[in-house]
Structure formats: structure tokens, C-alpha cells
Amino acid sequence: MTSLTVLAGPASPADLAAARMQMALSLGWHIVLACLGVGMPALLLFAEWRAVRTGDEDFHRLARRWAKAVGVLFAVGAVSGTILSFEMGLLWPGLMGVYGQVVGLPFALEGIAFFIEAIFLGIWLYAWGRLSPRAHLLSGVPILVAGVASAFFIVSANAWMNQPRGFDLESGRITHVSPWAAMFNPATPPQTLHMILAAFMVSGFGTAGVYAVALLRGHRDRYHRLGFVVPFTMAAVLTPVQIVVGDYAARFLSEYQPAKLAAFEGVYRTGPYAPLSLGGVFVDDRMRYAVEIPSALSLLVGYRPSAVVQGLDRTPPADRPPVTPVHWAFETMVGIGFLLLLLSAWLAWSWWRRRDLPRTPWFLRLAAIAGVLAVVAVEAGWTATEVGRQPWVVYGRMRTLQAVNPVPGLWAGFVVVSLVYVVLTVATVYVLRHMTRGRQVAPQEPVVT
Amino acid sequence: MDAAQALLAAMWLGLTLYALLGGADFGGGVWDLLAGRSRAGMPQRRLIEHSIGPVWEANHVWLIFVLVVLWTGFPLAFASVMSTLYIPLTLAALGIIARGAAFAFRKTSTELWQQRLFGGAFALSSVFTPFFLGTVAGGIASGRVPPGLAAGDLVRSWVNPTSLLGGVLAVGVCAYLAATYLCDDAVRARSPDMAEGFRRRALATAVLVGAVALGGIAVLRWDAPLLFRGLTGRALPLIVASAVLGLVSIALLWWRRYLLVRGTAVLAVAAVMWGWPVAQYPAMLPPSLTYLDAAAQPVVLTTTLAVAAVGALLVLPSIAWLFLLQRRMPYEPERPA
Ligand code: HDD
Ligand code: HEM
Ligand code: HEM
Numbered sequence: 122m123t124s125l126t127v128l129a130g131p132a133s134p135a136d137l138a139a140a141r142m143q144m145a146l147s148l149g150w151h152i153v154l155a156c157l158g159v160g161m162p163a164l165l166l167f168a169e170w171r172a173v174r175t176g177d178e179d180f181h182r183l184a185r186r187w188a189k190a191v192g193v194l195f196a197v198g199a200v201s202g203t204i205l206s207f208e209m210g211l212l213w214p215g216l217m218g219v220y221g222q223v224v225g226l227p228f229a230l231e232g233i234a235f236f237i238e239a240i241f242l243g244i245w246l247y248a249w250g251r252l253s254p255r256a257h258l259l260s261g262v263p264i265l266v267a268g269v270a271s272a273f274f275i276v277s278a279n280a281w282m283n284q285p286r287g288f289d290l291e292s293g294r295i296t297h298v299s300p301w302a303a304m305f306n307p308a309t310p311p312q313t314l315h316m317i318l319a320a321f322m323v324s325g326f327g328t329a330g331v332y333a334v335a336l337l338r339g340h341r342d343r344y345h346r347l348g349f350v351v352p353f354t355m356a357a358v359l360t361p362v363q364i365v366v367g368d369y370a371a372r373f374l375s376e377y378q379p380a381k382l383a384a385f386e387g388v389y390r391t392g393p394y395a396p397l398s399l400g401g402v403f404v405d406d407r408m409r410y411a412v413e414i415p416s417a418l419s420l421l422v423g424y425r426p427s428a429v430v431q432g433l434d435r436t437p438p439a440d441r442p443p444v445t446p447v448h449w450a451f452e453t454m455v456g457i458g459f460l461l462l463l464l465s466a467w468l469a470w471s472w473w474r475r476r477d478l479p480r481t482p483w484f485l486r487l488a489a490i491a492g493v494l495a496v497v498a499v500e501a502g503w504t505a506t507e508v509g510r511q512p513w514v515v516y517g518r519m520r521t522l523q524a525v526n527p528v529p530g531l532w533a534g535f536v537v538v539s540l541v542y543v544v545l546t547v548a549t550v551y552v553l554r555h556m557t558r559g560r561q562v563a564p565q566e567p568v569v570t
Numbered sequence: 571m572d573a574a575q576a577l578l579a580a581m582w583l584g585l586t587l588y589a590l591l592g593g594a595d596f597g598g599g600v601w602d603l604l605a606g607r608s609r610a611g612m613p614q615r616r617l618i619e620h621s622i623g624p625v626w627e628a629n630h631v632w633l634i635f636v637l638v639v640l641w642t643g644f645p646l647a648f649a650s651v652m653s654t655l656y657i658p659l660t661l662a663a664l665g666i667i668a669r670g671a672a673f674a675f676r677k678t679s680t681e682l683w684q685q686r687l688f689g690g691a692f693a694l695s696s697v698f699t700p701f702f703l704g705t706v707a708g709g710i711a712s713g714r715v716p717p718g719l720a721a722g723d724l725v726r727s728w729v730n731p732t733s734l735l736g737g738v739l740a741v742g743v744c745a746y747l748a749a750t751y752l753c754d755d756a757v758r759a760r761s762p763d764m765a766e767g768f769r770r771r772a773l774a775t776a777v778l779v780g781a782v783a784l785g786g787i788a789v790l791r792w793d794a795p796l797l798f799r800g801l802t803g804r805a806l807p808l809i810v811a812s813a814v815l816g817l818v819s820i821a822l823l824w825w826r827r828y829l830l831v832r833g834t835a836v837l838a839v840a841a842v843m844w845g846w847p848v849a850q851y852p853a854m855l856p857p858s859l860t861y862l863d864a865a866a867q868p869v870v871l872t873t874t875l876a877v878a879a880v881g882a883l884l885v886l887p888s889i890a891w892l893f894l895l896q897r898r899m900p901y902e903p904e905r906p907a
Contacts, residue, residue, distance in 0.1 A: 232635045243892050298866070
């Protein structure tokens with residue numbers, strides 16, 4: 122193989138920044154739809170299963186409603202994901218030209234998952250009423266399986282960027298590739314598990330939020346209550362699990378990517394009795410204006426106050442990630458995690474005592490924004506993960522600067538792409554909002570009686 | 571056959587399927603654009619929607635498959651193409667967003683102005699996207715994409731005679747395929763008038779695409795001599811077969827044998843598509859980078875082939891079921907209230 126790095130010209134810092142922002146925008150956009158693509162099928166299938174089993178009219182209506190939204194969301198998710206496949210090459214040809222063969226396997230497997238998802242969604246949406254209820258229900262199962270599988274595959278590709286394995290580098294050339302070792306790298310278990318749970322939380326809290334608004338507006342019939350309780354319960358059950366998994370992810374970092382964890386927590390000096398800093402800004406190698414809980418970080422990481430926590434001082438200055446944004450992103454995610462835990466506990470308590478939702482409207486008000494909060498947590502988590510990996514695109518192996526497309530004018534591309542995303546966002550929100558009010562049935566959807 | 575050849579063939583099969591299935595979906599958008607004013611064009615637009623609604627997302631995954639196989643199996647070729655042809659590929663990507671999203675939005679919108687707006691975006695991007703993808707093919711085929719990161723000319727690599735030819739041909743082929751498929755769909759929707767309309771369009775595009783292709787030979791001879799030599803040499807049987815099948819399709823259209831046309835039109839397009847790699851073999855990025863220079867390590871190639879094989883076992887029967895269900899789906903000329 123001809124070596125690529127020799128041929129790469131330099132990219133200007135402005136173009137590198139544009140490429141990174143474009144990638145962040147496209148990924149940050151796609152991930153919202155992707156979460157719904159992973160989580161919504163579970164809700165849909167549950168509602169349809171109840172409807173088929175018991176002939177329950179309300180579950181039937183819920184399934185139909187959600188199906189319509191999923192039809193639009195999936196289309197937008199699919200096209201926004203396709204852009205990402207292009208961007209891997211358009212923006213990061215230096216990465217793909219060298220490492221494409223190492224990390225290609227999960228992408229190839231993901232291609233299969235996408236096929237299954239798209240095909241069975243087509244069948245499921247359009248063959249409603251043309252298959253027996255049982256067959257129709259079963260035709261939805263591959264959507265769920267493929268959705269979870271695709272999240273696993275794509276995140277294992279990202280995990281590889283954090284823990285590159287499965288190849289040797291001999292004088293600038295890749296040798297001894299082992300695609301399976303690359304895919305099942307040490308970062309794969311914590312990252313994939315955390316992401317898949319996040320997808321279900323976004324779907325659950327997000328859907329419940331829509332019905333929380335309806336309940337607040339006085340639509341208190343069984344249909345709206347079910348639309349709230351079913352998705353909210355799914356998300357609420359997963360929230361404590363997610364926090365345990367998040368802790369697992371942090372422990373993983375302390376062992377494998379200590380520089381990232383140090384940036385998350387704003388720790389400069391390596392040593393025992395490391396405090397936990399809440400808030401603050403990192404200037405001149407120090408956290409300022411932060412609320413500090415003494416020794417708490419050492420306790421969290423090593424279970425005793427004297428546990429040594431590695432700080433940024435062990436990493437050469439040129440290899441350190443930017444601390445303040447990463448720290449804030451991490452704290453946002455963790456904060457939201459605990460907020461959602463409280464909300465879930467509130468519902469559990471009230472259900473245990475009275476078999477009903479909490480009486481105060483404040484519960485519903487908070488529940489109405491829980492979906493947005495879950496999305497913010499996901500975006501913050503990814504910002505922490507990706508920015509915390511900087512300046513590496515492949516941790517310890519390739520800098521982001523070496524990966525970027527050296528063509529001039531990436532800025533112009535970024536501006537155009539951003540405009541398209543603005544229009545896309547407005548249109549998607551508009552169409553979805555009109556759908557919830559709407560009376561219209563999509564043209565090909567047969568009216569099932 | 572070595573593993574790299576096998577993977578190349580699998581990738582090209584994927585690209586062919588994308589052209590034949592996804593291409594027709596784009597072509598549907600082209601006819602949507604030309605269907606006339608809102609009210610008069612309504613039945614045609616509804617037929618187009620009926621034909622591509624359930625399948626376009628699945629059809630579109632073939633493109634993702636091709637991209638992934640290219641970057642896994644031939645990373646150097648992928649990096650070179652994507653970096654040099656940054657502009658047309660970005661535009662094609664944006665076209666893909668606009669088309670898919672607008673199509674889904676139009677289907678759920680209720681007001682005429684919304685349907686017009688989304689319909690317009692859907693139809694226009696259906697023309698632009700294949701055009702830009704065609705210019706990419708032209709740039710590669712005429713040897714304007716050298717190996718290396720952005721090693722080729724950012725503009726001339728796709729603004730050149732062969733690329734222009736590629737773009738126009740791509741749009742023409744999509745439109746032609748869609749028109750022939752829609753003839754058959756219209757008959758099954760019991761709408762002989764519409765079938766006649768699409769038959770006329772299919773005939774007209776067939777003649778037009780044939781003429782452009784013939785004229786294109788002259789362009790290639792002057793602008794892409796290497797490709798020209800391959801097409802008139804080793805790939806000649808495929809090119810002749812395509813021309814013959816094209817003529818047969820015109821005759822079948824004339825006699826209204828729509829189901830058969832579906833077959834011959836598909837074969838004619840597939841023959842040209844395979845003519846290109848055969849003509850430039852073993853070059854992947856002409857003139858000098860061969861597929862072996864660009865290929866990944868053997869274990870990567872065999873793993874990808876194995877994944878593709880397992881994938882085919884899962885995906886092909888599912889697609890067959892989807893297409894079968896779609897064919898049986900009754901056509902409803904009016905939106906249910
Ligand atoms: C609903 C969303 C959500 C919630 C409530 C949490 N997270 Fe999270 N977190 C994510 C969604 C997320 C994510 C967006 O899915 C990330 C980005 C990358 C990844 O694998 O998952 C992530 C990354 C991520 C990482 C970085 C992994 C890495 O770089 O390898 C750590 C250490 C944590 N999380 C820890 C936590 C802790 C301790 C939480 C406790 C409250 C928590 N997360 C709640
Ligand atoms: C954590 C990150 C990601 C997750 C969980 C995820 C998940 C998904 C899911 C579930 C879908 C199906 C569409 C939908 O339901 O809306 C999808 C679509 C897609 N994603 Fe992502 N994705 C992620 C990131 C990426 C990245 C980084 C890429 C590309 C490099 C990508 C490429 C695609 C493509 C090409 C599609 C369209 C497939 C189709 O046409 O059906 N995704 N993604
Ligand atoms: C879907 C969830 C994801 C989100 C929200 C996300 C977010 C981001 C952000 C914010 C950046 C910019 C980093 C910076 O500016 O410093 C970035 C960069 C990048 N991400 Fe991710 N990421 C996600 C998943 C992935 C996955 C699954 C892959 C690949 C398989 C990936 C590949 C990249 C690449 C190649 C870059 C550019 C290099 C860099 O700046 O680090 N990302 N992403």
C-alpha cells in the first residue's frame with residue numbers, strides 16, 4: 122500500500138476547526154435521531170403486543186401514533202447517517218486512508234444492520250393490516266434487534282478510536298491487521314453499554330414528555346396516561362442502571378485513558394486526596410472558582426481517600442485535551458443523570474404508595490422536560506468523550522490534524538452544511554408538531570379497523 | 571480470482587443494485603418534477619409515491635454498503651476519491667439529505683403549500699444528486715483523481731467533459747429506469763392513461779439517453795483516451811450488448827410489453843455499468859493505481875467478504891419479501907380522509 126501520510130499537505134487551523142465543527146454538528150444531530158431509532162421500536166412493539174394480546178383500543182391508538190412519528194424520524198435519521206458516511210471520507214480522509222481497513226469491520230456489520238432495519242421498517246409500516254396481527258408484530262422484532270445492533274457496532278468503531286487495537290505500525294505502514302481484535306477493544310464494553318442505555322432513556326423520557334404536556338393541558342384520559350406511563354417507566358427503570366454503567370465507564374478511563382479522566386475532573390497534580398471539583402474554570406493548570414469536595418475523587422476512583430489519582434501533569438502539554446469544556450460537559454451529563462434518577466424515584470415512590478402519578482403538577486412539568494434533558498446528557502457525554510480524546514483522533518496514534526482533508530475552503534463547506542441542518546431542523550420539528558395535532562393519515566397507510 | 575477481485579466484484583454488484591434500485595427512485599423524483607401543475611400532476615405524483623414509498627430507504631442502503639466496502643477494502647482509493655472530489659460529493663450528500671427528508675415530509679404534510687415546498691425540494695434534489703454522482707464517476711474514469719490526499723485538482727477533477735457526460739447520463743439513466751418501471755406500476759394500478767404517459771416518456775428518454783451515449787463516445791475519445799480504448803477493446807462486448815438491449819427495450823416499449831422492458835432496461839444499464847470497470851481493469855484510479863495497490867491486507871479482504879456473504883443471506887430474502895409485499899399493495903388513488 123502506498124503510504125498516505127507522505128502525501129498529505131498541511132491543513133490550516135481554521136479549516137481544521139471547520140471540519141471538527143461540521144463533524145460535531147452532523148454527529149450531534151444524527152445521534153438524537155439514532156437514539157430514537159434504537160429506542161422507539163421497543164415502545165412500539167410493546168404497545169402493539171398489548172393491543173394484539175388484549176384488543177386494547179388505547180394501546181392500539183398509541184402504536185399507530187408512534188408508528189407515524191417513527192416513519193418520519195427514521196427517514197431523517199437514515200439520511201443524516203448517510204451524510205456521516207460521506208463525511209468520514211470528505212473530512213477525515215487521512216484517518217480512513219490509513220486506518221479504514223482496521224476499523225472497517227464494525228462499519229460493514231453495521232451496514233447489514235441498517236439493511237435489516239430499513240427493510241423491516243418498510244414492511245412494518247406499509248404492511249399493517251395486510252399481514253396477520255401476529256405476523257405483523259413479529260415483523261417488527263428485527264427492527265428492534267437491528268437498531269440495538271447498529272448502535273453496538275458504530276460505538277465499537279468509536280471505542281476503537283479511544284483504544285486502538287488490532288494492528289501493528291511498521292515504518293508508517295499498517296501490518297498484522299486483526300479486525301476482530303480492533304472491534305472488541307477494551308473500550309467497547311463500557312461505551313456500547315452506556316450508549317445503548319442512553320438511547321432507551323432518550324426515547325422513553327422523550328416520548329413521555331410529549332404526553333406529560335398533554336396531561337398538563339388537561340387531557341387526562343387513559344390514552345394519554347398510558348402514553349406517559351409506559352415510556353416513562355421504561356426510562357425510569359434504566360436510569361439507575363445507567364448511572365452504575367457510567368461509573369464503570371469512568372473506572373475504565375482511570376485505567377486506560379487517565380488523561381481524559383483528569384480533564385473530566387480538572388485534576389492537574391497527580392497525587393492522593395484528590396478532591397471532586399464542581400463547576401469552575403481551568404486556567405494556568407489549576408481549577409478556579411470550583412466547589413471542592415475534599416478527597417471525594419480519590420474515594421470514587423480508588424475507594425479510599427489516599428488513592429492516587431493521575432493528573433494532567435503526567436501528560437506532555439501538547440497531548441492534553443482542553444479542560445474547561447470537557448469538565449463542564451462531563452458535569453452536565455452526570456448532573457442530569459442524578460436529576461433523572463430523582464424524578465424516577467419520585468414516580469416509583471408515588472406508585473408504590475398510591476398506584477398513581479404524583480399529584481403536584483410539578484412532577485409533570487419536570488417530566489415534560491426530562492426528554493430534552495436526556496438529549497442534553499447524550500450530547501454532553503459525547504462532547505466529553507470526543508473532545509476529551511483530543512488532540513488525538515486515534516488515541517496515541519494519529520493526531521486530528523493528520524486526519525483532516527487538506528483541501529482549502531472547508532469553512533465554506535461547513536457554512537453550507539450548517540444552513541442545510543438549520544432548515545432540516547426547522548422542517549422536522551414543524552412536521553412532527555403538525556402530526557401530533559393532525560388528523561391526516563399518511564397516503565399509503567391503510568386505515569386499520 | 572483473488573480476494574481483492576472478489577471484493578471488488580461484490581462492491582460493484584452493490585453499486586449496480588444502487589443504480590438500478592436507488593437510481594429509479596431518483597428517476598421517480600425527476601418525473602415528479604416534470605409532472606406538471608399541482609392539480610394536474612397529482613395522480614402521477616401519487617403513483618410515484620406509491621412506487622418508491624416503502625422501498626427507497628432500503629434501496630438507499632446499497633450506497634452505504636459501497637462506501638463502507640470501499641474504505642475497508644481499498645482505503646487508499648477511498649481517501650483519494652473523497653478528498654479530491656470533495657465538492658461534488660458534499661453536494662451529492664446534501665442532495666441525499668434534501669431528497670429523503672423532503673419525501674418523508676411531503677408524505678405527512680396536509681396543506682398544498684407544504685406539499686409544493688417539500689415536493690419541490692424532493693424533485694430538484696432528485697436531479698442534482700445523480701448528476702453530481704455522475705460527475706464523480708466521470709472524474710475517476712478520466713484519470714483525474716490521482717492517489718493521495720487531495721492530490722487532484724479540486725475543480726477540474728469534476729468540471730470537465732467526461733464528468734459532464736457522466737452527470738447527464740446518470741440523470742438520464744435514472745429517469746429512463748423510473749419511466750419504464752412506472753409504466754408497469756401504472757398498469758397494475760389500473761391506470762392506462764398514466765401508463766401511456768410514462769410510455770411516451772420512457773421512449774423519449776431512451777432515445778435521448780442513447781443519443782447522449784453515442785455522442786459521448788466522441789467526448790471520451792478526445793477527453794479520456796484510455797477509457798475509450800478500454801471501452802472499444804476489452805469491454806466492447808458489454809457495450810454492444812447494452813446497445814442491443816437498449817434497442818430491444820425501445821421495441822418492447824413500443825409494443826407495451828412493460829414487464830419485459832423492466833428486465834431488458836435493467837440489463838442494458840447493468841451492462842454499461844460493468845463495461846466501465848472492465849475497460850479500465852486492473853486500474854482502480856486510472857491511469858496508474860491498480861486495485862492491488864489500493865487493496866487492504868488479505869485478512870481484511872476475506873473478513874469483509876465473509877461479512878458480505880452472511881449479510882447477503884440475511885438481507886436478500888428480506889428484500890425479496892419487501893418487494894413482494896410492495897407489488898401486492900393495492901394502489902389508492904385518493905388519500906383516505
Ligand atoms: C442519558 C444519557 C446519559 C446519562 C444520564 C449519563 N451518561 Fe455518561 N455518557 C453518555 C450518556 C449518558 C453518552 C452520550 O452515551 C456517552 C458518550 C460516549 C459514550 O460511550 O457514552 C457518555 C460517556 C460517558 C463517559 C466517557 C466514556 C469514555 O470516554 O470512554 C463517562 C466516564 C460517563 N459517561 C460517566 C457517566 C456517569 C458517571 C453518569 C452518572 C450520572 C453518566 N455518565 C450519566
Ligand atoms: C453513537 C453513534 C451512533 C448510533 C447509536 C447510530 C445509530 C443509528 C441508527 C439506529 C440508525 C437507523 C436510522 C434511525 O433509526 O434513525 C442509523 C442510521 C445511520 N447511521 Fe448512525 N449511529 C451512530 C453514529 C453514526 C456514525 C458515526 C455514522 C457514520 C460514520 C453513522 C452512519 C449511519 C448511516 C449511514 C445511517 C443510515 C442507514 C440507513 O440508510 O438506514 N451513524 N444510525
Ligand atoms: C453519535 C455520537 C457522537 C457524537 C455526538 C460525537 C461528537 C463529536 C464531537 C463533538 C467531535 C468534535 C471534537 C472536537 O471538536 O474536539 C467529534 C469528532 C469526531 N468524531 Fe465523534 N461523536 C460521536 C460518535 C462518533 C463515532 C461513533 C465515530 C466513528 C465511528 C466518531 C468519529 C469522529 C471523528 C472521526 C471526529 C473528528 C476528529 C476529532 O475532532 O476528534 N464519532 N465527534
